[in-house]
Amino acid sequence: KQEVTQIPAALSVPEGENLVLNCSFTDSAIYNLQWFRQDPGKGLTSLLLIQSSQREQTSGRLNASLDKSSGRSTLYIAASQPGDSATYLCAVRSEKLVFGKGTKLTVNP
């Protein structure tokens, strides 16, 4: 059974800092991995999708990496802004999409 873990559960940083969010999964037989953003009480916004054959994907200030063999992914956020404050969820797709519990990010002005 696939299990997804995200560390840390919460992170508070000053504006402008570069940061890394971590995601690990137990079964490396995945099709892809997706990072989402969730604002309080809201739905999920897709940020990046990495196929199992890819090593990384970039979108603006976001860069996601995937090391399938070790069961790890990271989401790198450059030059963080207060508007980046949200919960970031990692999800891996094997037979179905399995989510981690997320990392709650607070970027302080």
Place this chain on the structure above:
Amino acid sequence: SAVISQKPSRDICQRGTSLTIQCQVDSQVTMMFWYRQQPGQSLTLIATANQGSEATYESGFVIDKFPISRPNLTFSTLTVSNMSPEDSSIYLCSVLEGDTQYFGPGTRLTVL
């Protein structure tokens, strides 16, 4: 990317009643998914709904409690039946477009 809307956005309901949540997608999709997010928890898949067939429920979820309709390729409903406070959650509709999963804004349900 698919644009998904849900109604209602939030509701407060009494124990023992039922609530039907509507999900509308701006394009035709084969599969629609319903997820639950309990307070402080991650998302859990309730069921997968294909047009023209019975929904497929995940372990721990049953049709009598969470009946689902899928009358066409752009619309689905999820009913939460005979509600109890433990049903208080955010319910999210989702679709798969290519390899990317998209989510609606969610319905925040509080059961008193």
